[in-house]
Amino acid sequence: MVDELAGRIAGYAGLRAPRGSKDADVQTIAIAEASRGRGRGRALLAALLEEAAARGVHEVFLEVRADNPIAQALYRSEGFVELGRRPHYYQPDDVDAVVMRLSLAGWAVAAAVAADARGETPRNSAAAAAADPAPAPQAQDPWSFVRPSRAPVAGAGAAADAGACT
Numbered sequence: 001m002v003d004e005l006a007g008r009i010a011g012y013a014g015l016r017a018p019r020g021s022k023d024a025d026v027q028t029i030a031i032a033e034a035s036r037g038r039g040r041g042r043a044l045l046a047a048l049l050e051e052a053a054a055r056g057v058h059e060v061f062l063e064v065r066a067d068n069p070i071a072q073a074l075y076r077s078e079g080f081v082e083l084g085r086r087p088h089y090y091q092p093d094d095v096d097a098v099v100m101r102l103s104l105a106g107w108a109v110a111a112a113v114a115a116d117a118r119g120e121t122p123r124n125s126a127a128a129a130a131a132d133p134a135p136a137p138q139a140q141d142p143w144s145f146v147r148p149s150r151a152p153v154a155g156a157g158a159a160a161d162a163g164a165c166t
């Protein structure tokens with residue numbers, strides 16, 4: 001998925017969710033440096049998780065560099081928990097990988113509760129179903145994401161591997 005801001009790429013994220021699989025992986029996520037810290041990364045991650053839920057996924061996995069506390073904070077705050085570490089996973093930097101897992105059912109309920117507390121309609125369809133089984137009116141959505149027709153690397157303002165989670 002690509003996050004567009006005024007016709008420019010502000011970020012991208014990728015999910016591996018093979019048809020029929022109950023597991024999925026966040027493979028990459030990055031927001032251009034100038035657009036960070038404004039909720040775009042969280043919204044992009046939520047869009048990936050919503051897509052995973054729509055595909056019938058139960059658990060989402062990812063690896064994140066042990067020296068990346070910002071991404072780890074984002075994942076933990078969405079409910080990912082650490083499963084373990086892969087020593088020396090990222091080379092040539094020789095940095096460990098933190099392996100994390102998220103239960104999507106739990107995430108959907110938490111997202112619905114959080115949206116309800118803010119007085120919003122959940123943007124997530126699974127969360128919306130958890131919050132209210134009746135169809136909810138569409139709230140205005142400030143974020144829009146598109147599925148790219150080509151590899152969304154150029155133009156995101158970050159190094160090609162900056163958003164790699166695997």
Ligand SMILES: CC(C)(COP(=O)(O)OP(=O)(O)OC[C@H]1O[C@@H](n2cnc3c(N)ncnc32)[C@H](O)[C@@H]1OP(=O)(O)O)[C@@H](O)C(=O)NCCC(=O)NCCS
Binds near residue numbers: 041
């Ligand atoms: C990780 C990344 C996608 C987050 O995107 P973002 O748009 O800046 O993040 P958001 O504004 O949505 O913030 C989400 C959470 O991230 C954490 N976070 C974001 N910026 C932070 C900072 N400067 N310091 C500490 N935590 C930070 C916080 O937990 C934040 O939640 P909060 O706002 O409720 O405190 C972005 O920093 C990025 O592109 N980093 C480079 C690529 C990368 O590391 N990708 C991850 C690979 S696994």
